[in-house]
Amino acid sequence: MVDTTLLERIWAAVAAIPRGQVATYGEVARRAGLPRRARLVGTALRLAPAQRRLPWHRVVGAGGRISLPAGSEAAREQRLRLEREGVRFVGARIAAEHFGADADLDALLWRPRD
DNA sequence: GTTGTGACGACTT
DNA sequence: AAAGTCGCCACAA
Numbered sequence: 644m645v646d647t648t649l650l651e652r653i654w655a656a657v658a659a660i661p662r663g664q665v666a667t668y669g670e671v672a673r674r675a676g677l678p679r680r681a682r683l684v685g686t687a688l689r690l691a692p693a694q695r696r697l698p699w700h701r702v703v704g705a706g707g708r709i710s711l712p713a714g715s716e717a718a719r720e721q722r723l724r725l726e727r728e729g730v731r732f733v734g735a736r737i738a739a740e741h742f743g744a745d746a747d748l749d750a751l752l753w754r755p756r757d
Numbered sequence: 758g759t760t761g762t763g764a765c766g767a768c769t770t
Numbered sequence: 771a772a773a774g775t776c777g778c779c780a781c782a783a
Contacts, residue, residue, distance in 0.1 A: 645780065668765050679778060681765040686780055688764060702764075710764045717764080760783085770774070 645686065652676060653687040660701040663729045665741050667705050673745075685710070700724040707737035 656675040660666050666674070668681040677683060688699050700721045704710035711718040722732065731738045 669767090672765085679766085682763075682778060683765090683780075685764040699764085704764080705766055712764085721764095762781085762783105763779105765778085767777085768775080770772100 645683070645690070649675075649677065649683065650687045650690065653684055654691060654695060654697060657684075657688070657691075657697050657699065657702055658695075660698055660743070662698070663741065664743055665701045665703050665707065665725070665730060665737055666743055667703055667707075667746070668710070669705060670743065670746060671702055703737060707739070707742070708735055 652675040653671060656671045657666075659674070660671075668684040671684045672678060672680040675684075684702065688697070688702060691697050691699065703721075709718050709721055711721060725737070726732070730741050
């Protein structure tokens with residue numbers, strides 16, 4: 644069983660993602676003080692009570708790709724929610740401008756051509 | 758106890 | 771670009 648204090652820390656880190664921005668699972672884990680525990684972030688989101696009203700859609704896979712099964716209803720909903728708050732996609736990836744300051748720049752080393 | 762799976766990710770081939 | 775490998779670990783069977 645997961646320690647609920649860990650879940651709380653993760654949920655708090657997710658709640659802190661500003662509207663219009665995204666963070667990767669790895670970043671959320673780091674911000675929660677749990678480096679290398681990206682998988683746990685996924686678990687935490689799965690276990691999160693809907694009542695918490697977490698911005699779960701702002702958590703994405705490394706490099707800005709949606710991690711939910713491609714073509715799934717959940718994946719469509721996530722993209723829709725993101726676009727609805729101004730997050731722009733370039734192909735399957737989220738534009739670099741939407742990542743927070745401590746995002747891993749190496750993973751974001753791509754740019755839509757200017 | 759062991760194995761497989763997965764809302765992950767960094768590395769190496 | 772694509773496919774393996776490894777680290778990570780909760781969970782179900």
